[in-house]
Amino acid sequence: MDEQARIMQTLGGVNLAAHAVQGGMALPPPHGHDGTDGDGRKQDIGDILHQIMTITDQSLDEAQAKKHGLNCHRMKPALFSVLCEIKEKTGLSIRGAQEEDPPDPQLMRLDNMLLAEGVAGPEKGGGSAAAAAAAAASGSPTDNSIEHSDYRAKLSQIRQIYHTELEKYEQACNEFTTHVMNLLREQSRTRPISPKEIERMVGIIHRKFSSIQMQLKQSTCEAVMILRSRFLDARRKRRNFSKQATEILNEYFYSHLSNPYPSEEAKEELAKKCSITVSQVSNWFGNKRIRYKKNIGKFQEEANLYAAKTAVNAAHAVAAAVQNSQTNSPTTPNSGSSGSFNLPNSGDMFMSMQNPNGDSYQGAQVGANVQSQVDTLRHVISQTAGYNDPLGGNSMYSPHGLNANGGWQDATTPSSVISPTEGPGSVHSDTSN
């Protein structure tokens, strides 16, 4: 007990005796003001402390009564302020300084991701942007719309669950915080709890709940990732291209048989026309080249078919060109036939034939085009009806496009590297081979 008094008197340099300490509860009244009262005051404080220390050893009723007595004790405010002062000067203030945490980068990442996926933040169609982007890279527009809506529905479910759970957590956090604050305020009547400490406690609670929230966000992110991967897997499922798309690709392939390497621009145009992606066009040409090379005999029939088709188109173009040259009205060319291409700078004769709308379709060039198209017809007829080309031109739809090494003769100079300055009907034209 003396020890307690000694501690209280010296702790933190606070002189308890300086405070007005008089009378109270069941304590003996203070002694006089002379020097002899020193021991008495010490005894007084010691008694209070003793009561505080032993309050838990007593029954509830007794404790309540003593608690009330202590609350009403005249020394209580002084003792209270001293204890507050001590608390301020000890670890609390140090800890308080350390609690200013920077924003958690992981949490920020999660928040950003949830925002980007349309899970967090205002609803913007439930991640339609992500789904649309994925759909754009897919092959079949009809199936995409189904997958798209499916993806959106599932993402919407995730969003709903996320917000419900988040709301629950926030509600629980608020309730718990209020409860703890009330408790601390209540306790602050009997023990020194500064507003700063309450604030700190609220901070701790919020941090605990944010770590739970982070787990929720993490789980949501994982769910979105799984959904996405499933969606992408679904896209990976093979689907045959439409007949029209295959026809367009075949037409291009067989009309460029001597050099079936479409330029990037041509690929893009083909992709657009076929409603597939550029990489799908690349895949298609890769597969086609290898399979054609492996089994030329089998593809010969197909080649002839497309050759005949091309010839018909060419014939129409020739007729139109002749008519145009006769009437000398190059500014009013015939419209292109269905399935024609309009690929800028491709350097392919096929294009110039099929695209009489081109700006370059003028004057002297008309004659050259007509001649090329006539040649094409000759080659086609030679393949389909045994026409013997008296000019000794290459057979357009024969395997002659392949060299002895199994590669295409001009495969080293694919159309992708043809100079853009070359106009239609250039020497790289397949039909001129």
Added chain:
DNA sequence: GGGCATGATTGCAC
């Protein structure tokens, strides 16, 4: 269900 067709993927070379 089996066989073929075909789009996609992978590993390699350049």
Added chain:
DNA sequence: GTGCAATCATGCCC
């Protein structure tokens, strides 16, 4: 990065 070759996986037809 592109193309080739092999292979896988799925769709389609019988």
